[in-house]
Amino acid sequence: xxVLEAADVTFRYPDGTQALTEVSVGVQRGExxxxxxxxxxxxSTLFKCFAGxxxxxxxxxxxxxxxxxxLRGRERRLAHHRIGLVFQEFHLVGRASVLSNVLVxxxxxxxxxxxxxHWMSRRDRTLAVELLTRVGLGEQVRKRADSLSGGQRQRVxxxxxxxxxxxxxLADEPVANLDPVLAAGVIDDIVRMVRExxxxxxxxxxxxxxxxxxAQRIVGMREGRVVFDLPVGEVTDALLADLYxxxxxxxxxxxxxxxxx
Amino acid sequence: xxxxxxxxxxxxxxxxxxxxxxxxxxxxxxARLRRPSWGTIAGAVGVVALLGWxxxxxxxxxxxxxxxxxxxADFVGRMFPPNLEELPVAIELMFETLGIAITGTVFGVLxxxxxSLLAARNIFPQPWIxxxxxxxxxxxRAIPELMWALLFVSAVGLGAFAGTLAIMVGTAFGVARxxxxxxxxxxxxxxxxxxxxxxxxxxxxxxxxxxxxxxxMASYTLLVLDGNVxxxxxxxxxxxGGIGMELNQQLRLFEYGSVMTIVLVVLVVVMTxxxxxxxxxxxxx
Numbered sequence: 001x002x003v004l005e006a007a008d009v010t011f012r013y014p015d016g017t018q019a020l021t022e023v024s025v026g027v028q029r030g031e032x033x034x035x036x037x038x039x040x041x042x043x044s045t046l047f048k049c050f051a052g053x054x055x056x057x058x059x060x061x062x063x064x065x066x067x068x069x070x071l072r073g074r075e076r077r078l079a080h081h082r083i084g085l086v087f088q089e090f091h092l093v094g095r096a097s098v099l100s101n102v103l104v105x106x107x108x109x110x111x112x113x114x115x116x117x118h119w120m121s122r123r124d125r126t127l128a129v130e131l132l133t134r135v136g137l138g139e140q141v142r143k144r145a146d147s148l149s150g151g152q153r154q155r156v157x158x159x160x161x162x163x164x165x166x167x168x169x170l171a172d173e174p175v176a177n178l179d180p181v182l183a184a185g186v187i188d189d190i191v192r193m194v195r196e197x198x199x200x201x202x203x204x205x206x207x208x209x210x211x212x213x214x215a216q217r218i219v220g221m222r223e224g225r226v227v228f229d230l231p232v233g234e235v236t237d238a239l240l241a242d243l244y245x246x247x248x249x250x251x252x253x254x255x256x257x258x259x260x261x
Numbered sequence: 262x263x264x265x266x267x268x269x270x271x272x273x274x275x276x277x278x279x280x281x282x283x284x285x286x287x288x289x290x291x292a293r294l295r296r297p298s299w300g301t302i303a304g305a306v307g308v309v310a311l312l313g314w315x316x317x318x319x320x321x322x323x324x325x326x327x328x329x330x331x332x333x334a335d336f337v338g339r340m341f342p343p344n345l346e347e348l349p350v351a352i353e354l355m356f357e358t359l360g361i362a363i364t365g366t367v368f369g370v371l372x373x374x375x376x377s378l379l380a381a382r383n384i385f386p387q388p389w390i391x392x393x394x395x396x397x398x399x400x401x402r403a404i405p406e407l408m409w410a411l412l413f414v415s416a417v418g419l420g421a422f423a424g425t426l427a428i429m430v431g432t433a434f435g436v437a438r439x440x441x442x443x444x445x446x447x448x449x450x451x452x453x454x455x456x457x458x459x460x461x462x463x464x465x466x467x468x469x470x471x472x473x474x475x476x477x478m479a480s481y482t483l484l485v486l487d488g489n490v491x492x493x494x495x496x497x498x499x500x501x502g503g504i505g506m507e508l509n510q511q512l513r514l515f516e517y518g519s520v521m522t523i524v525l526v527v528l529v530v531v532m533t534x535x536x537x538x539x540x541x542x543x544x545x546x
Binding site: 051052053077078079080081083084085087089091092093094095096100103104105107108109110112115116117118157160161164 | 450451453454455456457458459460461463464467468469472473475476
């Protein structure tokens with residue numbers, strides 16, 4: 001069954017930059033898909049469209065047959081709740097405790113009044129602590145999030161996403177801010193938890209070897225288009241070399257675009 | 262790197278004048294004092310004119326000040342020695358003053374939080390909410406505490422309750438503006454992430470925005486408390502309780518020794534509070 005489906009997604013930023021051109025991707029239940037490509041390829045924009053954070057200029061994104069763009073209010077919030085997100089820069093509340101950061105993932109279904117006083121049900125708290133223990137942060141539950149290392153922070157963010165009990169986990173460059181040794185550990189934890197929870201995952205990565213190690217399928221993107229979409233065994237070095245050819249130039253172009261924007 | 266690329270194909274002699282500042286007269290031209298522009302001159306004349314107008318309209322005069330100096334010395338002289346019999350009264354009233362300031366600040370800040378949320382663009386992006394709140398806040402913020410005190414004295418009668426209400430309302434509008442600005446500079450990434458989990462706006466305020474901004478808010482609140490103790494010391498002038506009432510009375514009785522005692526008590530308390538709050542603020546942020 002298809003959990004995530006993007007059909008002919010085109011995205012143009014208000015300044016006219018065309019970030020995505022007719023991207024079509026389908027992800028089956030239980031699949032782990034890596035999206036690879038040089039910077040400026042449109043991976044992050046695609047992540048935002050998948051997550052319902054941006055609305056495609058044309059085309060449609062459906063998660064479990066629901067188009068987030070068509071929802072409002074409560075339905076929209078609950079649809080968001082079904083998708084767990086992990087960001088490159090963690091996006092945690094630094095001054096709040098690790099536990100409190102994870103409990104944020106339970107808010108959508110918590111009592112809307114009592115939760116304002118940070119009162120969460122026993123079940124929610126137990127789930128949060130259990131997830132933290134499973135990502136190796138059992139000792140850090142009461143510590144402030146900003147006292148943790150980068151790798152630990154990303155695990156907190158992972159626990160927050162998983163505490164939503166999502167169907168789909170999306171990660172945008174989850175380890176780009178970490179050094180390579182830590183990065184591998186965090187990616188392994190993400191994939192292990194995704195398997196244990198029986199989730200479907202789409203990971204934006206820039207590191208080819210990480211992608212090959214953890215993904216079942218790799219989607220190669222370049223200049224806003226899908227260049228290839230193949231099982232990991234069929235992704236050859238030649239394809240990858242082609243994907244990243246002239247990356248220096250592409251990166252410079254992306255930088256110029258950023259400066260212009 | 263760009264410079265080398267630019268130069269490489271064309272090392273022609275006409276490029277050299279660009280390095281002209283090496284020439285003596287060019288250096289001297291650049292080093293010469295420049296005549297100020299007409300705009301600068303007009304601005305300077307304007308400032309002098311404004312100062313002239315404002316000082317004549319207030320009867321500001323150097324000789325009068327110099328002539329008055331002996332009177333100042335006389336006034337201060339009569340304040341010594343301070344009347345220690347006044348001390349217990351002064352201390353008791355100082356506690357009342359502190360009570361007015363603290364109660365007023367706490368309730369004022371509690372009122373300010375919802376106002377400031379409504380006035381923060383990143384929390385309520387709808388322009389009509391933000392603009393309406395900002396206009397209301399700015400209008401009421403312009404009313405000095407003494408005016409509020411007069412209003413509340415006529416509403417609830419003489420005494421500390423009127424003073425507390427005056428401090429509370431003054432703080433609410435003043436702090437609302439401060440907090441709104443604090444919220445608008447908040448890092449919204451965790452906020453957006455919480456929104457993407459499906460959390461409501463009220464929940465995001467309680468779980469993301471306030472925890473992030475609490476230290477800054479607390480630090481400003483201490484600063485405001487400082488100011489409110491000063492303000493509360495003066496509220497007695499209009500009968501709104503606190504030490505100011507006693508100060509006013511002793512001044513009218515020409516009991517300068519007692520006045521001195523009162524002034525010293527206020528001084529000690531304000532300075533202690535100042536030290537305390539700057540210490541706490543350093544620890545907080």
